[in-house]
Structure formats: C-alpha cells, structure tokens
Amino acid sequence: GNSVTQMEGPVTLSEEAFLTINCTYTATGYPSLFWYVQYPGEGLQLLLKATKADDKGSNKGFEATYRKETTSFHLEKGSVQVSDSAVYFCALSEISGGGADGLTFGKGTHLIIQP
Amino acid sequence: DTEVTQTPKHLVMGMTNKKSLKCEQHMGHRAMYWYKQKAKKPPELMFVYSYEKLSINESVPSRFSPECPNSSLLNLHLHALQPEDSALYLCASSRRGMEDEQYFGPGTRLTVT
Numbered sequence: 001g002n003s004v005t006q007m008e009g010p011v012t013l014s015e016e017a018f019l020t021i022n023c024t025y026t027a028t029g030y031p032s033l034f035w036y037v038q039y040p041g042e043g044l045q046l047l048l049k050a051t052k053a054d055d056k057g058s059n060k061g062f063e064a065t066y067r068k069e070t071t072s073f074h075l076e077k078g079s080v081q082v083s084d085s086a087v088y089f090c091a092l093s094e095i096s097g098g099g100a101d102g103l104t105f106g107k108g109t110h111l112i113i114q115p
Numbered sequence: 116d117t118e119v120t121q122t123p124k125h126l127v128m129g130m131t132n133k134k135s136l137k138c139e140q141h142m143g144h145r146a147m148y149w150y151k152q153k154a155k156k157p158p159e160l161m162f163v164y165s166y167e168k169l170s171i172n173e174s175v176p177s178r179f180s181p182e183c184p185n186s187s188l189l190n191l192h193l194h195a196l197q198p199e200d201s202a203l204y205l206c207a208s209s210r211r212g213m214e215d216e217q218y219f220g221p222g223t224r225l226t227v228t
Binding site for chain 2: 032034036042043044045046049089093102103105106107108110
C-alpha cells in the first residue's frame with residue numbers, strides 16, 4: 001500500500017533560518033503530492049501541491065519539488081518566521097485501477113520557530 | 116471562496132446525548148469527507164460522500180452516522196459516544212473526488228464526558 005514518511009520533530013529553528021522538512025513516499029503508480037499546514041487550534045490548510053514528476057509547488061515562500069527518482073517531496077523555505085510555527089503534513093493521493101485512493105498522510109512534523 | 120465552514124467550534128457531550136456536527140461548502144465541490152484527528156496525529160478518514168452518495172465508510176462504529184442532505188451540506192450525527200471518541204472532527208471537500216486536492220474546515224473540537 002501507499003505510505004508517506006516524514007521527520008516528526010519537533011524541529012526548532014531560529015527566525016530567518018533555512019528550513020527543510022524531508023518527505024519520502026511509497027506508491028504503486030503516479031501519485032499527486034501535497035503539503036498541508038495546521039496552525040494551533042485550526043484545521044488543515046493546503047500549502048502547496050505537485051501532480052507530476054519534476055513539478056515544483058510553491059506558496060508563501062515555501063517550495064517542494066516532486067522527485068520521482070528519489071520518491072521525495074521535501075519542503076523548503078529560505079527564511080522562516082515565527083508565524084510559520086505549526087505542524088506540517090506531507091500527503092499523497094493516487095489514482096489506481098479501482099479509482100482514486102484517499103489522502104495518505106505522513107505523521108506530521110511539528111515546527112517551532114524561535115525569535 | 117475556498118472556505119469550508121464547520122459548526123459548532125467546540126462541543127461537550129455526555130455519553131447518552133445525541134448531537135450533530137455540521138459542515139458547509141459553497142465551492143461547487145461534489146466530494147465531501149469526515150476525518151477524525153487525535154492530538155499529535157494525522158487525520159484519519161471516516162466517511163466519503165461522492166455526488167451526495169456515501170462511497171466510503173472506513174469501518175466507523177455505528178454511533179457515528181453521516182448524512183449529506185445536498186451537495187453543499189454534510190452532517191455527522193453522534194449518539195452514545197465514548198470518551199475515547201473525544202477528538203477534533205474535520206470536514207473536507209474536493210472538486211470531483213479523491214484525486215483532487217482537499218480543502219479542510221477548521222474542525223469541531225469534541226469532548227465526550
């Protein structure tokens with residue numbers, strides 16, 4: 001079956017530091033890949049997505065590139081802010097012969113940015 | 116408008132109560148979802164409605180009963196819950212089905228006493 005692996009953290013960084021959150025996946029076909037962010041006390045927000053190999057998703061200074069050869073979708077940001085403190089979920093969705101499967105989530109990475 | 120709304124924001128109920136959670140979207144999406152999220156865990160899929168028909172029930176106990184009155188509304192009826200059902204209940208929608216990105220509501224924080 002499908003799976004997503006990401007570092008759980010917490011990951012603690014200083015403001016303006018460079019961020020990388022690793023995400024690797026296992027899928028049988030050609031999944032779409034997503035990063036969702038969950039701020040304290042809130043629901044999940046779609047941060048960015050990529051639907052095919054070499055696509056780069058970007059939003060709010062965050063970027064992730066769909067790397068089929070390494071089955072990865074690492075999240076990066078050049079300069080983090082305190083307001084980026086949240087839990088980040090990597091997820092995939094795949095269409096198989098039986099139709100679309102639901103979102104498979106990683107366990108989430110808790111990011112803490114200190115001023 | 117990419118908003119999914121959920122009411123109530125918080126709910127406390129006893130084990131003998133009956134209550135309902137409500138979810139609404141006006142994006143014209145035809146797939147809607149209920150998820151359960153425990154603290155520090157990813158969301159777990161409970162139900163999927165596709166074109167107002169229940170298409171997936173992920174072995175959820177019958178004390179949870181979903182309802183989709185129309186393409187914009189999704190309800191979750193709760194009855195005889197257990198304390199371990201306390202969690203954040205998230206609603207989501209997507210344009211056609213599970214191949215599309217899902218948009219989540221803010222959730223209902225449920226406490227069962």
